[in-house]
Amino acid sequence: MAGSGALGLLAVQGSYDAHRRAFEALGCTPRPVRRAAQLEGLERIVLPGGESTVLSHFLEQEGFGERLAERLRAATLAALGTCAGAILLGRAPRDAQAASPGGPREPQRLGLAPVTVRRNAYGRQRDSFRAPVALAPEIAGPDSRPFEAIFIRAPRFEALGAGVQVLGRLGDEPVLVRSGRLVLCAFHPELTDDLRIHRWFLGL
Amino acid sequence: MGRNPTRTKDFSVKVGLAEMLKGGVIMDVVNAEQARIAEDAGAAAVMALERVPADIRRDGGVARMSAVAMIEQILEAVSIPVMAKCRIGHFVEAQILEQLGVDFIDESEVLTPADEMCHVWKHDFLAPFVCGATCLAEAARRIKEGAAMIRTKGEAGTGNIVEAVRHMRRIQAEMRQLVGLRKEEIAARAKADGAPVDVYIEIAEREGRLPVPNFAAGGVATPADAALMMQLGAEAVFVGSGIFKSSDPPERARAIVHAVTHHDDPAELVRAMRMCGGEAMSGLDVRKLAPEELLAGRGW
Numbered sequence: 001m002a003g004s005g006a007l008g009l010l011a012v013q014g015s016y017d018a019h020r021r022a023f024e025a026l027g028c029t030p031r032p033v034r035r036a037a038q039l040e041g042l043e044r045i046v047l048p049g050g051e052s053t054v055l056s057h058f059l060e061q062e063g064f065g066e067r068l069a070e071r072l073r074a075a076t077l078a079a080l081g082t083c084a085g086a087i088l089l090g091r092a093p094r095d096a097q098a099a100s101p102g103g104p105r106e107p108q109r110l111g112l113a114p115v116t117v118r119r120n121a122y123g124r125q126r127d128s129f130r131a132p133v134a135l136a137p138e139i140a141g142p143d144s145r146p147f148e149a150i151f152i153r154a155p156r157f158e159a160l161g162a163g164v165q166v167l168g169r170l171g172d173e174p175v176l177v178r179s180g181r182l183v184l185c186a187f188h189p190e191l192t193d194d195l196r197i198h199r200w201f202l203g204l
Numbered sequence: 205m206g207r208n209p210t211r212t213k214d215f216s217v218k219v220g221l222a223e224m225l226k227g228g229v230i231m232d233v234v235n236a237e238q239a240r241i242a243e244d245a246g247a248a249a250v251m252a253l254e255r256v257p258a259d260i261r262r263d264g265g266v267a268r269m270s271a272v273a274m275i276e277q278i279l280e281a282v283s284i285p286v287m288a289k290c291r292i293g294h295f296v297e298a299q300i301l302e303q304l305g306v307d308f309i310d311e312s313e314v315l316t317p318a319d320e321m322c323h324v325w326k327h328d329f330l331a332p333f334v335c336g337a338t339c340l341a342e343a344a345r346r347i348k349e350g351a352a353m354i355r356t357k358g359e360a361g362t363g364n365i366v367e368a369v370r371h372m373r374r375i376q377a378e379m380r381q382l383v384g385l386r387k388e389e390i391a392a393r394a395k396a397d398g399a400p401v402d403v404y405i406e407i408a409e410r411e412g413r414l415p416v417p418n419f420a421a422g423g424v425a426t427p428a429d430a431a432l433m434m435q436l437g438a439e440a441v442f443v444g445s446g447i448f449k450s451s452d453p454p455e456r457a458r459a460i461v462h463a464v465t466h467h468d469d470p471a472e473l474v475r476a477m478r479m480c481g482g483e484a485m486s487g488l489d490v491r492k493l494a495p496e497e498l499l500a501g502r503g504w
Contacts, residue, residue: 011227012227012465013226013227013228013248013465014223014224014225014226014227014228015223015224015226016226016227017226017439018223034465034466034469049223049224050224050225050226050227050228050248051224051225051228051248051249051284051285053243053246053283053284054228054246054247054248054284054461057245057246057461058246058465083224084224104243104280104281104282104283105240105243105244105282105283106283119283120283124285124305124307125221125285125307125308125331125332126211126302126305126307126330126331127211128212128217128220128221129211129212129214129217130212130214130216130217150216150217150220152217152220152221152224153221153224153285153307188220188223191216191219191220191223192216
């Protein structure tokens with residue numbers, strides 16, 4: 001399973017190093033991606049957590065975001081977006097699209113998954129937390145234990161469009177969802193030793 | 205509206221935010237306008253403070269925590285994490301910063317120390333802390349007290365990278381040395397250094413990496429300085445006076461972000477240097493500063 005297709009890791013800003021270690025523990029070495037040409041030949045890409053405004057600036061440079069969006073739209077590339085990565089894959093809530101003058105800016109998003117994602121939805125860092133997430137059987141596998149998830153200034157998935165499948169829940173809330181080959185995760189599976197989500201993504 | 209009524213002091217949640225800042229640039233800002241310039245340029249976080257270190261150095265006197273109103277304006281102006289500084293050992297300034305909702309507290313030698321014996325016991329706080337270090341033992345002591353991020357002290361407000369290089373090289377070399385030692389030898393080394401044994405053992409078990417992110421700070425003035433620190437092993441870069449004391453803050457901010465992203469690609473570093481439109485801040489020769497003017501010696 002591991003190495004069944006080239007895996008890229010957007011290595012611009014955020015927890016890319018933690019993702020790299022998680023995949024290496026599964027016997028798969030991801031290729032760091034920092035330019036559009038490095039998307040060629042990839043079958044999967046991870047868009048890690050970090051600051052979505054920073055990643056959004058990067059996507060606007062030299063057509064990187066356009067090329068990435070083309071590949072994702074054609075589903076020739078699968079993507080796992082964690083936290084900031086999920087924000088970029090999803091869509092902005094309507095009230096967040098027009099930022100108030102003098103207030104915080106909203107990052108440009110790829111907007112490819114029909115999932116409304118609100119940034120920093122739980123509050124500031126003091127509202128970050130750890131909590132158990134119930135995983136769908138296809139990810140949990142024989143190990144039905146909940147996933148001990150770390151949420152850092154986390155986004156919330158407020159509305160799911162048609163065809164979006166919920167793969168992880170925190171209480172009643174969807175926190176891990178899938179739309180075709182796009183996976184959006186509100187928490188940080190790369191910060192714990194539980195590799196179930198990384199392993200499942202390698203088979204997607 | 206937080207979903208968790210009981211907020212957590214869980215260390216992994218604190219280190220988690222530090223992990224999210226890796227590969228980024230954290231910029232000193234003194235007002236909301238500068239904070240927005242920094243966010244627009246791609247800063248991963250901003251440090252809210254009343255005067256950048258170069259001005260603190262020039263003005264002299266006691267440098268304290270920034271004004272509450274100014275920190276609040278910056279918290280409202282941007283969506284990226286906001287850091288603020290408290291004086292070394294001043295745990296009440298830290299309590300106030302935490303209450304304001306600051307995302308990361310820098311217990312900083314740039315401000316005048318409030319306690320010459322004790323640093324803040326950082327495990328008591330919800331907010332994560334970053335602390336400066338000049339050597340591995342100092343980094344390990346701060347981690348034991350609860351720091352979720354370490355940065356080099358460098359020599360803030362000089363625009364001179366030499367001290368940050370010295371501190372980063374020393375910390376990296378001391379970590380490499382631990383990897384080759386047996387446990388009882390690590391214990392002996394910790395005793396000699398005045399460092400906590402368990403933190404040293406953890407560093408060795410992690411093959412020479414700190415258990416928390418290790419960033420660079422103090423004297424970064426150009427894209428090349430930032431990339432130098434990254435190639436020496438820093439995982440992100442703080443820029444204090446370097447941006448808003450230059451003649452070209454928005455361009456220089458973008459250029460330093462570009463240089464940190466592409467720190468190992470000389471062609472992109474040329475582009476980053478070209479992105480700077482004007483002059484870097486003027487620098488100071490650290491050797492010509494009087495001992496009482498050096499900030500890195502504050503704290504232990």
